[in-house]
Amino acid sequence: DAEITQSPRHKITETGRQVTLACHQTWNHNNMFWYRQDLGHGLRLIHYSYGVQDTNKGEVSDGYSVSRSNTEDLPLTLESAASSQTSVYFCASSESTAGSSYNEQFFGPGTRLTVL
Amino acid sequence: GQNIDQPTEMTATEGAIVQINCTYQTSGFNGLFWYQQHAGEAPTFLSYNVLDGLEEKGRFSSFLSRSKGYSYLLLKELQMKDSASYLCAVRDRGSNYQLIWGAGTKLIIKP
Numbered sequence: 739d740a741e742i743t744q745s746p747r748h749k750i751t752e753t754g755r756q757v758t759l760a761c762h763q764t765w766n767h768n769n770m771f772w773y774r775q776d777l778g779h780g781l782r783l784i785h786y787s788y789g790v791q792d793t794n795k796g797e798v799s800d801g802y803s804v805s806r807s808n809t810e811d812l813p814l815t816l817e818s819a820a821s822s823q824t825s826v827y828f829c830a831s832s833e834s835t836a837g838s839s840y841n842e843q844f845f846g847p848g849t850r851l852t853v854l
Numbered sequence: 855g856q857n858i859d860q861p862t863e864m865t866a867t868e869g870a871i872v873q874i875n876c877t878y879q880t881s882g883f884n885g886l887f888w889y890q891q892h893a894g895e896a897p898t899f900l901s902y903n904v905l906d907g908l909e910e911k912g913r914f915s916s917f918l919s920r921s922k923g924y925s926y927l928l929l930k931e932l933q934m935k936d937s938a939s940y941l942c943a944v945r946d947r948g949s950n951y952q953l954i955w956g957a958g959t960k961l962i963i964k965p
Contacts, residue, residue: 780858780941780955781897796952828896842887843953845896 740765744829744846752854757816759849761829769832770812771843772796772804774825781828787812788834819853826850856880856949858956860942865962866932874927874940874959882947888916888927889941891958897941901927929961937963 742763751757763770768789773781783796785804793804801823803815816823827850830843857879866872878886885904889897903909903918903925915928927940939958946954 778957780943780957781953782955783952786952794950842899842902845898847896 742829742831742844742846744827744849746849747847748850750852750854751819753819753821755819757819757851759814759816759827759829759851761812761814761846762810763829763831763844763846764810765831765833765844766809767831767844768809768834769841769843770806771830771832772802772812772814773828773830774798774823775828775848776825784814784827785812816851821853824851824853856944856946856954858942858944858954860940860956860959862957863960863962865964866929868932868934868963868965870932871928871930872932872961874929874942874961876925876927876942876956878923878925878942878944878954878956880944880946880948880954883920883923884945884947884951886916886918886925887943887945887953888914888925889943891939891941893938900940932963934963934965937961 745760771786772784782798784802787793787806828848829846832841832843859877888900891897901916908917913930918925939960941958942956943953
């Protein structure tokens, strides 16, 4: 069965360190997304990609970067981790949006990141 | 600006019916989604509305009024497993067709 996985599931790091969170999907979806989820906030979009070599900034992209070298993977890098980046991170994927097709997003299990 | 509002928390009784409301303001409405999220888990898709009216899926129904910027999710015959957060999200043309998410409504089901 197709799926979307994230690793690690839990990570504790120190302020200033570089951290990379992995996201891998076997749906063969063109669209991939990274969100963060914090108490009292809705899911907030960090970066997204509509296909290989395509990346776009979301609402809260400062301090984060992504790269898309193949269809299956969209790793998220925190260049220099800050305590404000302590959060739960979700990766998602969907088929290409065409016209009014709804193309639901499928979410990975999440990564809980703590920055000390 | 863009804004999605939902109640923070609701309580209902097993076997009853509950309605979770969502109001929104966006620059280019292009569809509304409802997701369910159990504690510690990923969101999962429940329903989608792009035209006015009611969409029914078993015990769950979702309604949309575009003129009022309003949607609701109706859950019937509540079961304990329906205890979860329910997230409303609007796809917005003004945000490059990305989803704008509400903070979610935590639904507590009591026996």
